[in-house]
Structure formats: C-alpha cells, structure tokens
Amino acid sequence: MSKIANYDTLNYDYRKYWKNREYENKSEHIALDSLLKGNEGNWFIDIGGSYGRLTPTYYEKYSNPVIIDYSLKTLQNNYEYIKQNYPNTILIAANAYNLPFKDNTFDGGLMVRVLHHIDRPTDYFKEAHRVFSNNSVYIQEYANKKHLKAMIKALLKFDFTIFNKEPYQQPTKENYEGARKGSNVPFLNYHPKWMKETLRESGYIVIQERGASFLRLNLLKKILGVRLLLLLERISQKAFSWSQTSPSIFVKSIVNKGDFKTSKNSTLEDILVCPLCKGFLKIEKESAHCKECSKKFTKSKNIWDFRV
Numbered sequence: 001m002s003k004i005a006n007y008d009t010l011n012y013d014y015r016k017y018w019k020n021r022e023y024e025n026k027s028e029h030i031a032l033d034s035l036l037k038g039n040e041g042n043w044f045i046d047i048g049g050s051y052g053r054l055t056p057t058y059y060e061k062y063s064n065p066v067i068i069d070y071s072l073k074t075l076q077n078n079y080e081y082i083k084q085n086y087p088n089t090i091l092i093a094a095n096a097y098n099l100p101f102k103d104n105t106f107d108g109g110l111m112v113r114v115l116h117h118i119d120r121p122t123d124y125f126k127e128a129h130r131v132f133s134n135n136s137v138y139i140q141e142y143a144n145k146k147h148l149k150a151m152i153k154a155l156l157k158f159d160f161t162i163f164n165k166e167p168y169q170q171p172t173k174e175n176y177e178g179a180r181k182g183s184n185v186p187f188l189n190y191h192p193k194w195m196k197e198t199l200r201e202s203g204y205i206v207i208q209e210r211g212a213s214f215l216r217l218n219l220l221k222k223i224l225g226v227r228l229l230l231l232l233e234r235i236s237q238k239a240f241s242w243s244q245t246s247p248s249i250f251v252k253s254i255v256n257k258g259d260f261k262t263s264k265n266s267t268l269e270d271i272l273v274c275p276l277c278k279g280f281l282k283i284e285k286e287s288a289h290c291k292e293c294s295k296k297f298t299k300s301k302n303i304w305d306f307r308v
C-alpha cells in the first residue's frame, strides 16, 4: 500500500472522472453552498482541490483562495483554466500531511473527496488545525462507511462489521477514483461517529452535518433525469441529513485553538514556510530554500512544488 495516492504516477486525469456525473457534482455544490452561507474571510484553503471543481463555492467569499494538491501535473495542466475563471486563486503542489504554511494562516478551508486517500487522518487533522486561525470554518467531506446501499448489502450477507466505528479500506476493484484496480492506494470509508469523535479530539467543534448524493443510483438517474433528481436531492439534504445514510457526508466545524493569534499576512510570500521543518524560506523567482534545514524547492510551469 503506498501512503500517498499519487495521481501523477497513476497518470490519472481527474477532470475526466466528472464527465457524466452532473448529479453528484451539483449535489456537492448544493451542500457546500448551504454550509458556507454567510461565511467570509481572507485566506481560504482547498486541500486536495485538484482542478478547482469546487472553487465557485468559496471564491466570492474569501479574498485569497489557495488550492493545494499532491498532483503537480493536475495543477500545471489546469493553471490557465483556473486563472482565467478564478484569477485570485493560488495553486501549490503540497502534501496535506506537511503543509507549507505558517501557523494560524487560514480563515476557512475544506477537503472534499480526499480523506479516503488519507491513511493517517489524525496526523492530517493536526496539521490542518495548525494552519487555521482560531474560529475558522473547516468543512470535511468523507465517504460514509454505513450509507444505505452498503448497509443493505452487508445485512444481506449477515456482515455486521459495517457498524463498527473503524475506517474501512474499500477493495480497489470497487472504486475508480484515483484508485483503479491494482493501484493499491488508500481508499477509506469512515463511520460518522468515528469522524465526529476524531474531529472533536483534534480540536474541531462540529456544528453541522449535511449528507450529499442521496440518490446516487444509476436506475434513478435514467428514470428521473438530472433536473428532477437535483430537486429531490435538495429536499433530501434538508430532510434526511440526520439519518447519515448518504454515501457522502459534509461536516462543518469551527477550529478551536487556545492560541488566538490571527495572521494579517496579505501575500503568498508572507504565509509560506518550509513544509518539512516549518523554518523560514528564502524565496527567489523560481526557487526557494529553507534557512533551517536547507531543503530546496522549485517552481515549474507556474506552480510551486512544496511536496515532501
């Protein structure tokens, strides 16, 4: 099992995944639009944000949106598109476990469809917590281990392990999102209780949960069509999120820190640090090096590469 789902070595073009998934895509936008309503701020981070599929949900609300992703190629290939449509967005190649940002930098952030690739979620939550300022909004989406279809399938097989709280590694043959058959990358589904407890223990106060893609069934898509399905989705998100039976769940939390410092930084250079040792970075035009550990980083085709 490789620790990182490296879409570059898998040569995976994630944009293609969304070609015939309008219902799922719009369901997630509906959930995020609702969860982010009334929120605003300066720096915002989309962790594992890929080609900016979800940027419209936060772009107008935060002055400095940052997309970080482990896939340098995805960021390079989509740079022009993102800059044309969302000019203020900053794109950085980085690892979610080792973020190249100062403590208390961000006022808001999200991670969608990435946590299934994170096999050390508590380490990740700790690192994300570090870069958020006190009272920031953080939205964590995860694949729900006990969604309705999975529960029915498991119960028919008298398999009750679905109800235990531990994360569940899906067999790779069953999923195709950057973890195609044989690719051996982490692909974890999480239990809602585990998620809430772990977030709480990691310093996040959970304030709202919203299910998404309640009607993710090919048959329904064929019979009802996307427009009607999305109308029903809006109703389901409002009425049934409490049931925690949707395949995807969005948790809205407030970052709780003893430290009340907030960063007043306004440029990228102000917020960057060495992702390895968090030391001071000397930044030049296309390269940067850490004054503490001497690690060097480069910028290629417009994208800083801070992956460690």
Ligand SMILES: C[S@@+](CC[C@H](N)C(=O)[O-])C[C@H]1O[C@@H](n2cnc3c(N)ncnc32)[C@H](O)[C@@H]1O
Residues within 6 Å of the ligand: 004, 005, 006, 007, 014, 047, 048, 049, 050, 051, 053, 054, 068, 069, 070, 071, 074, 094, 095, 096, 097, 111, 112, 113, 114, 117, 118, 177, 178
């Ligand atoms: C399934 S895609 C989701 C992309 C985007 N969040 C969305 O919902 O459209 C998963 C993304 O997570 C990125 N990723 C996986 N592991 C990562 C890590 N450790 N650090 C940063 N990005 C990671 C992948 O490169 C990929 O772009």
Ligand SMILES: [Zn+2]
Residues within 6 Å of the ligand: 274, 275, 276, 277, 278, 279, 290, 291, 292, 293, 294, 295
């Ligand atoms: Zn360093």
